Each structure stands twice: as C-alpha cells, then as structure tokens.
Amino acid sequence: xxxxxxxxxxxxxxxxxxxxxxxxxxxxxxxxxxxxxxxxxxxxxxxxxxxxxxxxxxxxxxxxxxxxxxxxxxxxxxxxxxxxxxxxxxxxxxxxxxxxxxxxxxxxxxxxxxxxxxxxxxxxxxxxxxxxxxxxxxxxxxxxxxxxxxxxxxxxxxxxxxxxxxxxxxxxxxxxxxxxxxxxxxxxxxxxxxxxxxxxxxxxxxxxxxxxxxxxxxxxxxxxxxxxxxxxxxxxxxxxxxxxxxxxxxxxxxxxxxxxxxxxxxxxxxxxxxxxxxxxxxxxxxxxxxxxxxxxxxxxxxxxxxxxxxxxxxxxxxxxxxxxxxxxxx
Amino acid sequence: xxxxxxxxxxxxxxxxxxxxxxxxxxxxxxxxxxxxxxxxxxxxxxxxxxxxxxxxxxxxxxxxxxxxxxxxxxxxxxxxxxxxxxxxxxxxxxxxxxxxxxxxxxxxxxxxxxxxxxxxxxxxxxxxxxxxxxxxxxxxxxxxxxxxxxxxxxxxxxxxxxxxxxxxxxxxxxxxxxxxxxxxxxxxxxxxxxxxxxxxxxxxxxxxxxxxxxxxxxxxxxxxxxxxxxxxxxxxxxxxxxxxxxxxxxxxxxxxxxxxxxxxxxxxxxxxxxxxxxxxxxxxxxxxxxxxxxxxxxxxxxxxxxxxxxxxxxxxxxxxxxxxxxxxxx
DNA sequence: TTGAAAGCGCTAACAC
DNA sequence: GTGTTAGCGCTTTCAA
Numbered sequence: 001x002x003x004x005x006x007x008x009x010x011x012x013x014x015x016x017x018x019x020x021x022x023x024x025x026x027x028x029x030x031x032x033x034x035x036x037x038x039x040x041x042x043x044x045x046x047x048x049x050x051x052x053x054x055x056x057x058x059x060x061x062x063x064x065x066x067x068x069x070x071x072x073x074x075x076x077x078x079x080x081x082x083x084x085x086x087x088x089x090x091x092x093x094x095x096x097x098x099x100x101x102x103x104x105x106x107x108x109x110x111x112x113x114x115x116x117x118x119x120x121x122x123x124x125x126x127x128x129x130x131x132x133x134x135x136x137x138x139x140x141x142x143x144x145x146x147x148x149x150x151x152x153x154x155x156x157x158x159x160x161x162x163x164x165x166x167x168x169x170x171x172x173x174x175x176x177x178x179x180x181x182x183x184x185x186x187x188x189x190x191x192x193x194x195x196x197x198x199x200x201x202x203x204x205x206x207x208x209x210x211x212x213x214x215x216x217x218x219x220x221x222x223x224x225x226x227x228x229x230x231x232x233x234x235x236x237x238x239x240x241x242x243x244x245x246x247x248x249x250x251x252x253x254x255x256x257x258x259x260x261x262x263x264x265x266x267x268x269x270x271x272x273x274x275x276x277x278x279x280x281x282x283x284x285x286x287x288x289x290x291x292x293x294x295x296x297x298x299x300x301x302x303x304x305x306x307x308x309x310x311x312x313x314x315x316x317x318x319x320x321x322x323x324x325x326x327x328x329x330x
Numbered sequence: 331x332x333x334x335x336x337x338x339x340x341x342x343x344x345x346x347x348x349x350x351x352x353x354x355x356x357x358x359x360x361x362x363x364x365x366x367x368x369x370x371x372x373x374x375x376x377x378x379x380x381x382x383x384x385x386x387x388x389x390x391x392x393x394x395x396x397x398x399x400x401x402x403x404x405x406x407x408x409x410x411x412x413x414x415x416x417x418x419x420x421x422x423x424x425x426x427x428x429x430x431x432x433x434x435x436x437x438x439x440x441x442x443x444x445x446x447x448x449x450x451x452x453x454x455x456x457x458x459x460x461x462x463x464x465x466x467x468x469x470x471x472x473x474x475x476x477x478x479x480x481x482x483x484x485x486x487x488x489x490x491x492x493x494x495x496x497x498x499x500x501x502x503x504x505x506x507x508x509x510x511x512x513x514x515x516x517x518x519x520x521x522x523x524x525x526x527x528x529x530x531x532x533x534x535x536x537x538x539x540x541x542x543x544x545x546x547x548x549x550x551x552x553x554x555x556x557x558x559x560x561x562x563x564x565x566x567x568x569x570x571x572x573x574x575x576x577x578x579x580x581x582x583x584x585x586x587x588x589x590x591x592x593x594x595x596x597x598x599x600x601x602x603x604x605x606x607x608x609x610x611x612x613x614x615x616x617x618x619x620x621x622x623x624x625x626x627x628x629x630x631x632x633x634x635x636x637x638x639x640x641x642x643x644x645x646x647x648x649x650x651x652x653x654x655x656x657x658x659x660x
Numbered sequence: 661t662t663g664a665a666a667g668c669g670c671t672a673a674c675a676c
Numbered sequence: 677g678t679g680t681t682a683g684c685g686c687t688t689t690c691a692a
Binding site: 051073102113114278 | 332377378379380381382384385390392400401402403405406409410413417422423424425426427429432439443444445446581584607608611612613
C-alpha cells in the first residue's frame with residue numbers, strides 16, 4: 001500500500017490537515033513542523049495520490065492533446081514541443097487521435113467532460129460549427145492549433161499559411177516560371193485553403209492568369225500527390241512547375257517523376273510546404289516553406305499552462321511565421 | 331456543473347446505487363429501471379467522472395507510455411500503434427518522455443506511484459539494475475519494449491536485432507564485399523549491442539576477419555553517423571561498405587559522402603537498420619533491415635490491455651522479426 | 661498555527 | 677432488485 005498523509009500525520013503527531021498544508025507549502029504552517037513533515041514524507045517515500053487530489057480540487061495537471069491523426073513527422077514534432085513544455089512545468093501529456101472515423105466533436109467531449117484533463121490542446125484542420133458549440137461550453141482552458149486564426153473565443157496558434165504560400169509562388173514567378181500549377185490539400189482544410197489563397201494572390205500580383213486545370217485537389221498524402229502530379233503532367237499543356245500544398249504531396253511528385261521518367265527540375269519543377277525533415281534528403285533537395293512545427297507545440301503548451309495557472313489576459317491569436325527554403329527542385 | 335448520478339437518481343426516483351449499477355450494466359437491475367435510468371442519463375448528457383471512478387476502483391483506463399525520447403519516426407510509429415489499440419479498447423494513451431536528463435527510474439516511479447495510470451508501456455534501451463528493482467515493486471501491469479528479450483519478470487516485446495543485423499551483413503558478404511565496416515549505436519544500448527553481435531557473427535560465418543578499426547561507435551544520430559563515416563573513409567585502408575546500426579546514421583553517411591565528394595555505392599556502399607520512412611527516398615534507396623515498428627506498439631498495447639483485464643497467462647517475450655530490404659546503396 | 665469535520669462522485673458491501 | 681451507508685485520499689472551510 002502506498003503511503004498516505006494519514007500515516008505521515010500519525011508519525012508527526014499532527015492532523016492530516018496540517019500534513020496536507022505542509023506538503024502544499026502553506027505559509028501558515030510553522031516552518032519547523034513543515035520541515036518535520038517533509039522529512040517524514042521523504043523517508044516514507046510518499047507520493048501524493050494525484051487522482052484523489054485532482055478529484056478534490058477539480059483540477060488536473062494532465063494536458064490533453066487531440067490531433068486529427070498520429071502519423072508522420074508533423075504531428076510528432078507537435079507532440080515533442082508540447083511534451084517538452086509540459087515536462088518543464090510538471091504537467092503530463094495525454095495524446096489522443098481523433099481517428100477520423102470518430103467525429104472530432106466526440107473526441108473533444110470525451111476529453112473535456114470526464115474530468116481527466118485540466119486543459120486541452122486541440123489540433124484541427126477546420127473548426128466547424130458544431131465543434132464551436134462544444135468548445136464554447138468547455139469548462140477547461142483550451143488552445144486551438146488551426147490553419148487559420150479566425151477564432152475569437154479561444155487562444156489559438158496558426159501557421160502563416162497565406163504568406164508562406166505567397167512567398168514561394170512569388171519566388172517561382174520572379175524566377176521566370178509562368179506556368180505554375182498547384183496541388184491543393186483537402187477542400188475543407190483551413191491550412192489548405194489559406195495556402196491556395198496565397199498561391200492565387202501571388203500569381204495575380206505577378207500578372208499571371210490563373211489556369212483552372214492547373215489547380216488539382218490532393219489529400220496531403222504521397223499517393224494523392226503522385227496522382228495529382230501525373231494528372232498535371234499528362235495535360236496537353238502541362239505546367240512548368242508544381243507548388244504542392246505540403247511536402248508529402250511534393251514527395252508524391254518525385255515518385256511520379258520517377259514513374260514518368262521525367263527529371264526534376266529539368267522536365268518539371270516542384271516546391272512544397274512544411275519543410276519536413278525528409279525534404280532535405282530528397283534529390284534534388286526540395287524547395288519548401290519551412291514551418292517551425294516544434295514551436296507550434298511549445299507555444300500552444302505554454303499558453304495553455306499559463307491559462308491553467310489563472311492567466312486572464314485577453315485571448316491570443318499567435319501566428320507562426322514561415323521561411324522560404326530554396327533547394328534544387330525548382 | 332456536470333451531471334452526477336445524484337441528479338439522475340432524483341429524477342428516476344431511485345437510489346444512487348441503482349443508478350451506478352444500471353450505468354455499469356449490472357445484471358441485477360430490472361431492465362425497465364435500467365432503461366429509464368439510461369434514458370435520463372442520456373437526456374442530461376451525463377458523463378461519468380472518471381477521476382472519481384478511478385479513485386474509487388483504484389483502476390485507471392489510462393495507459394502510460396514512457397519513451398526515452400519523443401523524436402523521429404521510430405517513436406512516432408510506436409505511439410501510433412499503441413494509440414490505435416488503446417482507442418479500440420476505450421483506453422487513453424498518456425505519453426511521456428524520460429527526457430534523458432531525468433533518470434528513467436524517476437520517470438517510471440512518477441508514473442506508477444501516483445495512481446494515474448493503470449498500466450505502463452516502458453520503452454528503454456537498457457533495463458538497468460536499479461530500474462529492475464523499481465519495476466519489480468510495480469503494482470500495475472507493465473510491458474517492456476526493449477532491445478533484448480532477457481527479461482523474465484515482465485512481458486516484453488523486442489526486435490530481433492541479432493538476426494536482422496546478421497541478415498544484412500551476410501547479404502553484403504555474399505555479394506562479395508570483404509571490407510565491411512560497422513557504425514554501432516551507443517554502447518549501453520541493447521539494440522545496438524545485439525546488432526553488433528549479429529554483424530560479428532555474420533563476418534565470422536563468412537570467414538571474414540574482424541578489423542577493429544572498422545568498428546566505430548556512433549550515437550544513433552545523423553551527425554554521429556556522418557562523423558563516424560568520415561573517420562572510416564579517412565583511414566589508410568578504408569572499408570568498401572558501411573553497415574550503420576540505424577538508418578539515421580546511414581543518412582549521416584550520405585551526408586558525409588556529399589561532403590567528401592564520394593559517390594554511393596561506387597566509392598563506398600552503405601546499409602542501415604530500421605528502414606524508416608525516409609530511407610526509401612534517399613538516392614540511391616538505402617538497403618536496410620525493415621522493422622515493423624507500428625506492430626511493436628500494437629503488440630505492446632494489446633498484451634498490456636489483456637493483463638489489465640486480468641489475463642494471467644505466463645509471461646510473454648515476443649520477438650518481432652525483421653526483413654531485409656535491398657536498395658541501391660550497396 | 662493547528663485540528664475537526666465535511667465533502668468531492670463514485671463503487672461495493674451489506675441489509676432488506 | 678433496490679436502498680443504505682461507508683469510505684477511497686485529499687483539500688478546505690470553520691473553529692479553536
């Protein structure tokens with residue numbers, strides 16, 4: 001049986017209330033009693049029953065991290081960032097995937113309503129109306145990692161998708177490319193939507209007209225990118241360069257190139273978004289928009305922990321800036 | 331305020347005990363009352379307070395996953411595997427890294443002694459004696475993911491490191507390579523140790539003598555692999571091929587090759603271990619030993635959940651088999 | 661500065 | 677089948 005405050009109280013000849021106070025560094029406890037209690041606790045190898053504590057205080061030092069999926073480097077880096085900050089502040093990280101098949105809402109409600117987590121980091125491609133309603137009723141602090149900072153009721157972190165996409169497409173145009181295609185992400189994904197907007201704006205500002213057949217919808221996967229690329233290259237009038245909405249799909253373009261026996265960047269060029277780890281090892285190195293994913297995680301965790309500790313500052317909507325990384329792929 | 335069984339009891343005009351029973355599908359409850367109670371619970375949007383429940387039953391449906399670090403694809407896949415199984419069985423996954431700076435033991439004790447998790451998956455490169463002692467005192471089920479299945483007191487999953495390494499080195503020897511170098515992992519890492527043993531055995535069985543200067547210690551990182559590779563290639567008598575103890579270090583060899591302006595596999599060849607996702611996109615594709623990492627996670631979770639549900643079968647020590655993937659790097 | 665006691669929401673033994 | 681009640685380990689009034 002694990003040690004409880006009861007036993008400590010008995011040994012210290014004080015009440016359990018005093019033990020509780022001492023262990024929580026209550027100032028009202030005489031420092032000598034506190035010292036005694038702490039030494040006994042130490043000797044007995046006492047560990048507070050966190051369940052009991054959380055139960056009573058209705059606070060939990062577990063942070064829930066809900067992601068649309070747990071796959072690939074992107075999510076890994078988020079986890080790592082969150083965990084790092086949590087660890088430094090004595091919090092635990094509880095990771096769950098919303099598993100696509102389960103509605104996001106359900107996952108959220110699950111987390112929030114069962115009293116197990118004290119704060120929630122929600123990563124979602126799109127905050128739909130029903131989700132908004134659920135979130136609004138949340139009793140615990142909440143930080144949203146999203147593709148677009150349109151949220152007003154919650155702290156949020158988002159990637160500056162628009163400007164990132166703009167910068168890479170602008171770079172392509174400046175380099176003299178005229179026929180610039182785009183493989184977008186899923187249609188209902190805010191990251192994807194913002195990136196496409198950046199693409200369109202950059203074309204416009206560079207006086208390039210948009211060719212609808214050069215905009216293909218993908219799904220953020222390698223296979224999707226490959227299929228989209230093959231569609232594009234088989235057009236009567238194929239583009240010179242493809243801007244893929246994420247690196248995974250850009251990798252799909254590399255795969256397609258291999259299949260079609262085309263050479264990047266000679267036969268067609270490619271650019272991506274995210275600058276994931278793999279990208280630097282592609283041959284040629286992928287030109288991409290670097291996203292400090294890890295910092296997405298650390299920022300979210302930091303804001304959340306501040307809220308959990310009673311920070312009442314106005315809602316923050318942090319936008320994470322990106323950086324263009326030029327490789328040999330275009 | 332969240333709904334409690336008290337309110338349900340009042341509305342259903344029964345005692346809270348009956349509500350509790352009904353909600354837990356106790357057979358003794360009349361089916362009409364059960365139905366009534368459930369419908370009320372549903373209407374009130376009742377969610378059990380898991381904290382209270384766990385507190386009382388002293389059981390938790392949270393599974394703790396402790397890893398030496400949360401970085402890179404390898405760990406990601408483990409998380410994904412564990413989470414998948416947990417999700418399917420209604421368990422939550424709580425991920426923590428032991429953060430290297432914190433002793434493994436401490437991390438474990440933290441998890442186990444605070445009553446927050448009901449089962450633990452521990453991933454560790456080496457189970458040291460002090461850790462063993464801590465584990466032995468564990469009150470909750472425990473599954474170890476380790477580099478070597480030498481453990482007897484706990485269920486464990488391990489990669490068949492020895493045979494994996496043997497197979498790739500044997501392949502190299504059969505292919506005619508005589509000067510086969512090895513970049514090992516950290517010295518105290520069981521995965522690393524077993525792989526080196528496999529390397530040595532394969533050389534021996536192929537009648538190749540071991541050249542000590544061709545065995546360099548690495549640290550499982552890209553930088554470490556690069557440094558080790560440069561050391562090897564600068565020898566008076568450099569090897570023809572390098573077997574790196576993991577893919578990350580093999581990637582380091584690619585980086586070194588670029589630096590030294592050497593061409594793989596012409597100037598020297600490379601093979602790795604793990605067959606991580608990146609490896610297939612290296613140019614040339616890396617020859618490696620495929621490890622079904624995801625299954626490592628699913629297996630561990632499945633065994634753990636069985637134990638948590640009272641399975642009392644003898645201790646299992648599962649060994650995960652590997653598969654040689656031949657690329658163009660050697 | 662300390663103690664007594666209530667109570668958090670739930671389960672489980674025991675009684676009816 | 678159902679109700680009564682004790683109690684899990686801890687925090688937190690309220691009183692002393």
